[in-house]
Amino acid sequence: MISNAPPGRVRCATVSAATLGLGGCVPGILTPAGPVAAGERLILFDSLAIMLAIIIPVICLTIAFAWWFRAGNDKAKRLPDFAYSGRLELLVWSIPALVVMFLGGVAWVGSHELDPPKPLRSMNRAIDVDVVALDWKWLFIYPDLGIASVNRLVIPAGTPVSFRITSATVMNSFLVPQLGSQIYAMSGMTTRLNLMADHPGRYLGRSVHYSGKGFPDMRFVVHSVTPTQFGAWVAGTRTAGPVLDEPGFVALDRDSVDVKPYTYRSVAPKLFEAVVRNSGTLSTKTAVDGRLQ
Incomplete structure (x- = not known):
């Protein structure tokens, strides 16, 4: 099926869907026109990627656990007396700690590189x-x-x-x-x-x-x-x-x-x-x- 919408509107709608409405058709940080805005967009994308690396597996595992441990699955092992696992403790605490470290590193580097009073590098005099x-x-x-x-x-x-x-x-x-x-x-x-x-x-x-x-x-x-x-x-x-x-x-x-x-x-x-x-x-x-x- 061929759309009769003007090409500009089609591109705008595609961008809006791809960014889940964060940028839409209104120019903003997702359409940078300078080095500072480009750096801020990079921080946004890096932070989003780090968080999605946790969110997506958690969502998938939640669905998988719910399906595997459904009432009709006789193959699922149930351990009602389970109390502690060192491996699970390490997994539960280490992954969030790594996320905090990565996000903190991105914020630390970005805040120094994009510090508002910091002069920008250029061959032209400001x-x-x-x-x-x-x-x-x-x-x-x-x-x-x-x-x-x-x-x-x-x-x-x-x-x-x-x-x-x-x-x-x-x-x-x-x-x-x-x-x-x-x-x-x-x-x-x-x-x-x-x-x-x-x-x-x-x-x-x-x-x-x-x-x-x-x-x-x-x-x-x-x-x-x-x-x-x-x-x-x-x-x-x-x-x-x-x-x-x-x-x-x-x-x-x-x-x-x-x-x-x-x-x-x-x-x-x-x-x-x-x-x-x-x-x-x-x-x-x-x-x-x-x-x-």
Whole structure:
């Protein structure tokens, strides 16, 4: 029988069935676009294989025991007075111990290799991006380039990105599933994260920690572009858009929902440090009286 469904839908349905709905048709950790997400997927698959090595035999043995020791099988030996077997004790304890050791080893190695602050290996020099979580939007500052964007992150493909992340409001959580590593954005604190996109593409990012009424719309888009396209975007951004100075940040800090992406052609120096240092004050919707300098 030949299906009339479009090929894309058939492939999507096949992937969904193969992953038991873990990934489905929504791009995520099972479709990595960078080394960190690829490493996390490897940990997931390794852990799954280790656990299936126990679960599958246990399921098979449970069925086999139930069938062999059924009431109608006269060949089955029953030992009602059985009390202890050293071999069984060794088997019962050694296999779970090995599973714990293997899973612990995978987690140990993975946590060191994919430690969020650890710089990624690359022939290209990393670019710095400062991230500020607001109600309910994301601000991305390029401190070395003197520009910023809201709800849109543009990065060059094949180049590591070194993030400093904070929040000017309540706690949020920064995540780009196809690039990897969820990490929290906390008021008055700085967390660090290193990610990289292997190739050009468009990836969805969002907050995955509930932060109020605008939380469902607190999304952003990561545009991974070629170095040439990135240079053109930077040049174009510097020629248009508002300035993110003291009044501009106060206006941006107001509650807003479903904010369309836009850019700032210039950013006040040390803005990120001021947000971290004065987060308790800057989170209010009042003037900051020169504290951004």
